[in-house]
Amino acid sequence: MTTELKKVGNPSSVTQKMTLIQAINDGMKTMLAEDETTLVLGEDVGKNGGVFRATDGLQEQFGNDRVVDTPLSESGIIGTSVGLAVNGFKPIAEIQFMGFIYPAYDQIMTHVSRLRMKTMGHFSVPMVIRAPYGAGVRAPEVHSDSTEALFTHMPGIKVVCPATPYDAKGLLIAAVKDPDPVLYLEPMRSYRSSREEVPVEEYHVSIGEGNVRKEGEDVTLIAWGAMVPIIEKAAQKAEEQGINCEVIDLRTLYPLDKDVIAESVKKTGRAVIVHEAHATGGLGNDVATTINDQAFLYMKAPINRVTGFDVPVPFFALEEHYLPTVERVLKAIQDTYQF
Amino acid sequence: MTTELKKVGNPSSVTQKMTLIQAINDGMKTMLAEDETTLVLGEDVGKNGGVFRATDGLQEQFGNDRVVDTPLSESGIIGTSVGLAVNGFKPIAEIQFMGFIYPAYDQIMTHVSRLRMKTMGHFSVPMVIRAPYGAGVRAPEVHSDSTEALFTHMPGIKVVCPATPYDAKGLLIAAVKDPDPVLYLEPMRSYRSSREEVPVEEYHVSIGEGNVRKEGEDVTLIAWGAMVPIIEKAAQKAEEQGINCEVIDLRTLYPLDKDVIAESVKKTGRAVIVHEAHATGGLGNDVATTINDQAFLYMKAPINRVTGFDVPVPFFALEEHYLPTVERVLKAIQDTYQF
Amino acid sequence: MEDKFPIKRIIDDQGNLLEESFKDQLNDQFVKRFYYHMYRIRTFDRKAKNLQRQGRIGTYPPFEGQEAAQVGSALALGPGDWMFPTYRDHGAMLTFGADMSRTFLYWNGRVEGCVPPDGKNIFPAAVPIATQIPHAAGVAWAEKKKGTRNLAIAYFGDGATSEGDFHEGLNFASVFQTPTIFFNQNNRYAISVPIEKQMNSETIAQKGIAYGIPSVRIDGNDCFSVYFETLSAAERARNGDGPTLIEAVTWRTGAHTTADDPTKYRPDNQGIDVVEPIIRLERFMKNYEFWDEKEMEEMHVLIEDEVERAVQEMEKYPKAKVEDLFDHVFANPPQQLLAQKESYLEHIKGE
Amino acid sequence: MEDKFPIKRIIDDQGNLLEESFKDQLNDQFVKRFYYHMYRIRTFDRKAKNLQRQGRIGTYPPFEGQEAAQVGSALALGPGDWMFPTYRDHGAMLTFGADMSRTFLYWNGRVEGCVPPDGKNIFPAAVPIATQIPHAAGVAWAEKKKGTRNLAIAYFGDGATSEGDFHEGLNFASVFQTPTIFFNQNNRYAISVPIEKQMNSETIAQKGIAYGIPSVRIDGNDCFSVYFETLSAAERARNGDGPTLIEAVTWRTGAHTTADDPTKYRPDNQGIDVVEPIIRLERFMKNYEFWDEKEMEEMHVLIEDEVERAVQEMEKYPKAKVEDLFDHVFANPPQQLLAQKESYLEHIKGE
Ligand SMILES: Cc1ncc(C[n+]2csc(CCOP(=O)(O)OP(=O)(O)O)c2C)c(N)n1
Ligand SMILES: Cc1ncc(C[n+]2csc(CCOP(=O)(O)OP(=O)(O)O)c2C)c(N)n1
Numbered sequence A, B: 001m002t003t004e005l006k007k008v009g010n011p012s013s014v015t016q017k018m019t020l021i022q023a024i025n026d027g028m029k030t031m032l033a034e035d036e037t038t039l040v041l042g043e044d045v046g047k048n049g050g051v052f053r054a055t056d057g058l059q060e061q062f063g064n065d066r067v068v069d070t071p072l073s074e075s076g077i078i079g080t081s082v083g084l085a086v087n088g089f090k091p092i093a094e095i096q097f098m099g100f101i102y103p104a105y106d107q108i109m110t111h112v113s114r115l116r117m118k119t120m121g122h123f124s125v126p127m128v129i130r131a132p133y134g135a136g137v138r139a140p141e142v143h144s145d146s147t148e149a150l151f152t153h154m155p156g157i158k159v160v161c162p163a164t165p166y167d168a169k170g171l172l173i174a175a176v177k178d179p180d181p182v183l184y185l186e187p188m189r190s191y192r193s194s195r196e197e198v199p200v201e202e203y204h205v206s207i208g209e210g211n212v213r214k215e216g217e218d219v220t221l222i223a224w225g226a227m228v229p230i231i232e233k234a235a236q237k238a239e240e241q242g243i244n245c246e247v248i249d250l251r252t253l254y255p256l257d258k259d260v261i262a263e264s265v266k267k268t269g270r271a272v273i274v275h276e277a278h279a280t281g282g283l284g285n286d287v288a289t290t291i292n293d294q295a296f297l298y299m300k301a302p303i304n305r306v307t308g309f310d311v312p313v314p315f316f317a318l319e320e321h322y323l324p325t326v327e328r329v330l331k332a333i334q335d336t337y338q339f
Numbered sequence C, D: 001m002e003d004k005f006p007i008k009r010i011i012d013d014q015g016n017l018l019e020e021s022f023k024d025q026l027n028d029q030f031v032k033r034f035y036y037h038m039y040r041i042r043t044f045d046r047k048a049k050n051l052q053r054q055g056r057i058g059t060y061p062p063f064e065g066q067e068a069a070q071v072g073s074a075l076a077l078g079p080g081d082w083m084f085p086t087y088r089d090h091g092a093m094l095t096f097g098a099d100m101s102r103t104f105l106y107w108n109g110r111v112e113g114c115v116p117p118d119g120k121n122i123f124p125a126a127v128p129i130a131t132q133i134p135h136a137a138g139v140a141w142a143e144k145k146k147g148t149r150n151l152a153i154a155y156f157g158d159g160a161t162s163e164g165d166f167h168e169g170l171n172f173a174s175v176f177q178t179p180t181i182f183f184n185q186n187n188r189y190a191i192s193v194p195i196e197k198q199m200n201s202e203t204i205a206q207k208g209i210a211y212g213i214p215s216v217r218i219d220g221n222d223c224f225s226v227y228f229e230t231l232s233a234a235e236r237a238r239n240g241d242g243p244t245l246i247e248a249v250t251w252r253t254g255a256h257t258t259a260d261d262p263t264k265y266r267p268d269n270q271g272i273d274v275v276e277p278i279i280r281l282e283r284f285m286k287n288y289e290f291w292d293e294k295e296m297e298e299m300h301v302l303i304e305d306e307v308e309r310a311v312q313e314m315e316k317y318p319k320a321k322v323e324d325l326f327d328h329v330f331a332n333p334p335q336q337l338l339a340q341k342e343s344y345l346e347h348i349k350g351e
């Protein structure tokens, strides 16, 4: 299930402190340098280097044939990327914010994800779609959506979402090397929130593998992207109250790492799932049914979910009330533990 | 939560045998006759009476100002309907097949469902979007999608799906009268599969209310739309094997009737959920988490889901293998019962 | 195509009247009304930029340089008309009657900023590019069905013309001959993307040909040209003659938003030849003796006062209510949403 | 606009040569090649309609009446070019080299019908209207990047021009000057909606102006006009001169699909004046002495044989494999999908 990739050297040998967004930039740079067919395209990705500077310096280094400013046209970006991908290129298409991916939904749903199926593999669409997602940065409306579930429900595309700089570069490279289309979601809120040592060389983080960031016995906490720091903090606070949490960062949203989920929950018998998308239809439900399917007899308490509410992501004056907080997660941990 | 509606007379007084699609047609006719602001618009809905004849005779009766053939332009249909709805009209917009709703996804996601929220109720979008959905009629690709979960995850729009002619007319009228936008999904496969007595007068079926079609003690079966006949048949067969099933037709997909689900499962302790959409991200997961949240201690077996596979709805040669069958449901009932 | 769609103007850069036929209409009161509104929205705009710098509001997209386009078009509208602005058209909204303190509120992340004064048909600024264009076709279609003489005007940028919704909206308006004005502000950039990379057509006006929609290209920094061309498009719309596409060629003086750095992508000195619209009008007023230093100064003071008061009002505004997160999603909210609300209100009570 | 885009034709309804300059090129072999392909796809099309009636394939959208447009355009392509057809363009696909039995298979609900012969760049027929248009821009852009002389041709109907993807695709092609031919078959109906309700522009050709894309309007029932105009668009594309929009005016003789009843929406006798393209070519051949009754009859027999054999092959084709439901979604399928497959194969083993 994971991509076959050569491990280049020892990835930890030479490292550099990077933010998450720098790691993404570095991942793209690595791939642009490695393979001539790799392209970056999207609105403002060229001269401007992206509205968040994710593509900073890439056009200067690789030319405007390989790092391309496109018209303001999401369906056009994805639709032409299908053509580029089918015809020998590896497009990394940027959608400026996840909330602006909807005009391209048709292309992704009926072509990006289905072309391989409908031609029995004769044509394939190896492309990466990058999109910053999520609330918490006081952005205007629609800029803060977290609608990964619209894509995990769609067969034929993989979905990844790094929470750390290391995973950001490693997953980006894995996504570019993957023969299938990959949606690569970037937690805007974590773009510059911390730095970590990231190998300067090429390496990858396998698609489909979750990560146990902290082991624990009592309650399993599961999240991804910008919610990982939240569950980590909640785990710390719970610890102070004598509740020992296991912390899982899913990293890949489709396909889910069902093993890592099931194994953990079989041990703890309790799970709290956290995401910023709405409860109804959220990916947390898939995690929950995974637990139902694989660990039913181990469960000591109902699965608890802490999520965004079933309301549109609000204008930013209220976004702190929309987003799961450490306090809400802590409360859920306590409720679950004391059930 | 349910719409305030006057019950006109005794709805069962005068009835007529109708197929599901005739009942839909009759529902639209009733509303067009009752309220001048009601409009029907979409591709081929006028002179042609719809590609399935759902709007047959409506343009003749109400004129081409009220029953309007539009250009081939889903985003245009929904986008202009937003304008019509905001400005005093009640559009019933047809999307010819659910698989062609994706070009309008942006309009539905960022405006239809959010306009009321973002204007604190100053503007609202009381409109109905009708779309035939589902496989099993040997249609070309993309014509058979069942992607309700893309809309139940979207706050601000209600989603209904009738399984019977009676509910079809009653839910259509409720949808038209509802002050909020409603997505009205039509099980293509059931359009003409049976007839039942339908009141000729105006009546409604409340949005948000599921229906227990058959009471039972051992296992709760839950479905909607074209899968209702499947679970009914499976219940019959299970009965022959001594397993007594309760059969629930959800009818409304958002908001879910959590009470009817919880009550039943508390009684039976076992649930089999059936839908033709993909397992991952399917609405079945919401039913499952409802059970987890409300009936955890009553569960005697893991919740079982019988769904379409995590593959695009196939070309029709293989659709019978994609769709849940009576046999697959029966097997799930047995597994659950014997757990 | 540039010769098929010459840029129309009534006054030139130096404030000279080019079209004598308008002479009588450009009387004292008339001219000062334009100046007043342009100065007013300029003051608002600069204030908003400052507030953002001070962290008192969120990211803000200035419209400086586009005042003539926004004021000229908004003044041509009637009270029953509908306005469909973008995030950069708060100048047009204010001119058409939006509340100024609420407009500041909008940029402070408050939905209250989307609620127009009663009787003012102003839609919330469209954030997803071009999505408002079909709305304007739909609302206008409704007016036509009702038999009124009202119209809808949709504002959008040069970048917006690349989106499918631009195309679908214009096609609907054309097929149903709706009373809609498609008002394009071609400020020559979509964030960092210059119009030459956005499209390969010489003008935006020529895009009307695709739909058989009459179109016109005007100097968007000439408030009078904007006004009179919008007015004649409005007249056509009211008379049942359908939609019009107006390309108002203008220039975004500053950054795309307060988060943007145009030196990253704009050549040095690009645009320095553009005479911005308020200067141009001032020149005209001076040339033709409409300018009264003292009167203008008084006007400026009044406007600055108004803007200050609006800021104060915005900042005195009651804090955003958590209930509002839940209360406006549905007219009749589902039980489960009410349950989420209750449980969350309960949860934060302790805090 | 109709005068700006006059309908170009080389032979008229009665089979008279209108453009003497083409006289030399229209030699015996050349002309018969067109006749052969048009008769061949006609035979395929009628057979498909019959098979559908007999329940041997699914719903089928006949292209009768559009043979000249499909054959003329397909014959103008080179071997390295890319074709992006719709569900109604199996005539073009067959002419360009698609396998006939697989084409029947497609209409029998089999993905095998989407797999082109090796080396033939034929995309699966686009079912969601207009979505193939940006693909053709993208594939052509790739050819340009590679520095080849290959092009992409996108087929689409009059109705497709209303979709956003038509607009976005043409704009991309124009901005990046991709070697793409946008080949419109204006058959004057989109299911039941006549072109007058689809758009308010007199022609489809004029839509090219919106993008600065050269366009031409041709008689789509004149196979030679289609051929030579496509050829010159192709020449321009190959030479780096960018995209072309071709409006081929034609007529859908029959129903939209076998599930459609055109008497519901078409006025009586509409279209009876249209001389369908094979008759027209036959007249031309007779007028200019290319017609050899015996040779033609032999050709017909050969073609009918080919079509029969293709039907037999289709019907002898191994049954659809359940594994194919799962095996082609991903190059490297996730574990959980393999698990679904295994468990389902296990489940049906008993049956
Ligand atoms: C659908 C969509 N895609 C992308 C964006 C991000 N975005 C915001 S403004 C903008 C540029 C708009 O340019 P233009 O239409 O010329 O208007 P201007 O900002 O110049 O007024 C972009 C790309 C968006 N808001 N919506
Ligand atoms: C996005 C989308 N909407 C609706 C349909 C249903 N549909 C199939 S064919 C058709 C009409 C197409 O008309 P046109 O583009 O003129 O092509 P023609 O069928 O005449 O060849 C429609 C509406 C579809 N396939 N895709």
Ligand SMILES: [Mg+2]
Pocket: C157, C158, C159, C185, C186, C187, C188, C189, C190, C191
């Ligand atoms: Mg602009």
Ligand SMILES: [Mg+2]
Pocket: D157, D158, D159, D185, D186, D187, D188, D189, D190, D191
């Ligand atoms: Mg057509």
